[in-house]
Structures are given as C-alpha cells and as structure tokens.
Amino acid sequence: MKLHRAIQALLLISILGLSAVGQGGPGSGAAKGTWKLNLGKSDYGQQPKPTSMRLVVTSDTASSVKWTATGSDAKGKAIHENFVGAIDGEQYPVTGDPQVKSVAYTQSGDDVKGVVTMKDGSTANETVSMPDNNTLNVKIEGGAAGSHWGTTEVWERVGAGAKKASGKKSAS
DSSP, X not given: OHHHHHHHXXXXXXXXXXXXXXXXXXXXXXXXXXXXXXXTTOBOTTSOOOSEEEEEEEEEETTEEEEXXXXXXXXXXXXXXXXXXXXXXXXXXXXXOSSEEEEEEEEETTEEEEEEEETTSOEEEEEEEEEETTEEEEEEEEOOTTOOEEEEEEEEEOGGGOBOTTSSBOOO
C-alpha cells in the first residue's frame, strides 16, 4: 500500500527535527544515538503498522542532521533510508524511499514543524516534540479533502544511549 509506505517514510523523516527540540535545544546532540519505534504506544489509525523500525542518528547539530533508518514494513519488506539536511526551511532529499522526495523543517518554539513533499507532488505536515531525552513524539497529518489521514509515533532511545533528563547518559 503506497500510503502506508509514505507514512513510514514520514515517521523516519521526522527525526530530522530532533536537534531543535527537547531539553538540549538546537545543535545540542540530544537526538544523537539509537532509537526504536514503540509500536504499542504508536497510533496508525487505519494504516498498517511496520513490524519493526530502528533509527541511528549520527549527526545532530543545527546545521547538520544525519540518520539511517532500517526495519520492516507491515508486509515484512526491508526498509533502508538515509537523510542528510538541516533545520533551515530548505528542502533536502530523502534517499531510499520510493514515495518521499524531500523535506523542509523549521523550528517553532520547542517543537519542529516539517513540510514533506512526496514524489507525486502532495505534501504532509508533521510536528516533532521531545518531552524528555529518551522519548520522541511525532504527529503526522496529510491527504487531500476526503482522504485525510494521521498518525502518532512514539520513539524510545535504546541501549547505552539512554540519557537521564539532565542529558547525561544513565548508568544502565
């Protein structure tokens, strides 16, 4: 299902905004590390959920955000996508995704707002928030009149990358 694949791409792209949200602020490195999508806490509405998703953020500054996402879609098909961009309102390409062309992010208070442009010319809007250093909330909405859709994803930091609220790594 093309719409489902596009939704997966959007949730991955939303990580771009992480460097500008949460307690760390722009360019703080707050999002650097490994993240896993919590399928139980995420809400896809009528859309099928992926079976697994993992994200590795390797660069997290205001001028450079880099990530690689891997996992499996609802049918078990492998996903491997990459992004390199910034939070400056400019469109940056997404590689490895058949539906998404580019994304542009701007900071809006403590959140990041994004406009994603699909290869078919349609767009979707998203909001990324980071209530603590170990959780990312991503809300995505799109679709034309009569075909509106929305999802909410919850990402959790994993492994040794887990951080205390102060931003320091935990002892776990």
